[in-house]
Amino acid sequence: MIEAVGLTKRYGSTVAVNDLSFSVKPGRVTGFLGPNGAGKSTTMRMILGLDRPSAGKVLVDGKPYQELKYPLRHVGALVEARWVHPNRSAHAHLRWLARSNDLPRKRVDEVLGMVGLDKVAGRKAGGFSLGMSQRLGIAAALLGDPQVLLFDEPVNGLDPEGIHWIRQFMQRLAAEGRTVLVSSHLLSEMSLTAEDLVVVGRGELIAECSTEEFVNRASDSSVRVRSPQAEQLAGLLAERGLAARTADAQSLLVDGADTEQVGEIAAAGGIVLHELAAERSSLEEAFMRLTGDSVEYQTDFGQPTDTLTTAGK
């Protein structure tokens, strides 16, 4: 269980995190979603007691991180996989971490086995590939068998196999009843991994809900309908106050309607339909819509526009 209350971090006049309140529940993967520079990493560092909040607080299992006696037994975190001395072996890296929280030495070999690094345990961590470093970071996070796990952008730079592995791993951890918070700027990734979302933009909370709800809330419901009598149908829809756009010669896109409505209107008008489908914009689009004006470094190029978000795919 992680609870943030009015969490704020200022660097001089820049506000990195502004009055952020959210809670992360056990037993599910919660996505911490936001564009780059939204304050995700800063928030994670405040959860871990590394950065001091300018205001507000964040509690892990009801306590500030600094008050946990053996923090690694409560919270495991992968914030940056490269937080390893390059000339230290993977085994030695885990050994000092284990020692710091009075964990038995055999636990080191256990976690190395869990992430599949037992064969390279004696090798210098500096020679590890990104995927291996990431696994070492996860091994470190799992060392104390913690109930709360934080992963900051865990799939960044990984190959598909590594991504698949991490995704499965996080879901397994959540299924074991742990609290898993994973940050990402990749929405497609979150839609596959996370059940709940905490969405931030420019350090402020944009949404805190289930992934499904987030998509539903953010997306326009629109209906794609294909008919040889498309023009006639458009006329009927217009009479009912529904705006229909022509997608191609035989297809229409009807905004703000559901399939029942469109189907009934078509039936009443005796119109033949070849296709009738609800179009839901993807998580990506929902995200762009909600965070569109909270991206820190805006460019004119590739800005989300209405046509882009509603046209759907």
Added chain:
Amino acid sequence: MTLLAVERIKLFSTRSPWWSMFLALALTIGFAGLMATQASANSPMGVSTTQIGYQFGLMVIMVMAALAVTTEYRFGTIRATFQAAPNRTRVLLAKTAVVAALALVIGEIAAFGSWGVSWVLAPVSDLALATAEQWRLVAGVGLVFMGAAVFSIAVGILLRQSAGAVTLLLIWSMLVEQLIRLVPTFGSDLQEWMPFTAAGRFLTGSNRFTESAPLGPWASLAYFFALAVVLLIIALVTANRRDA
């Protein structure tokens, strides 16, 4: 105790401390050996001459101590450490204790090694440790190494950058303290109060440039340690205040 063990594992699980130890001993003892080969019946070696190379070992130990902190900042392991043990004061004190203890041991081995190698290579010289001054001169080297290690760790915590910390420490101890006496009117008085000058006065009991020293040898050592501790306290307060 736990944190001491942690810092010990961290220190000895990379190669650079081993190299530093080897280098510190080789330079110091090697220099004494070199001096000993020059000794003859006409110009025998004194106990003080056997310790003339301690500065070399001291530089190496200061670099090692500073790097013990700055590499943690460089590679982010300091964050992993604070994550595992959020009490930063205790973490950094443990690190200081481990590195300072190692510096003490190396300093003693270097000093007695230098003395021993001179004893073997320059048998014409009378190198018996007869007086308290002579004992202080040899056995005191470890204490100076220890104080210098605390100094270097404090500077490392404050600057967090290897290049900056090492440069500052070496320039300070080798150049600034020597050149400061060029400052008109109070320069040479000021020099007497410089930390490494005080440490040197503890060993040799006098100062190369002035006859009347403001502090005796043991008071000089106490002063040197006090400065190191003050700097360490400033470093700890700073480390607790800022974001890791």
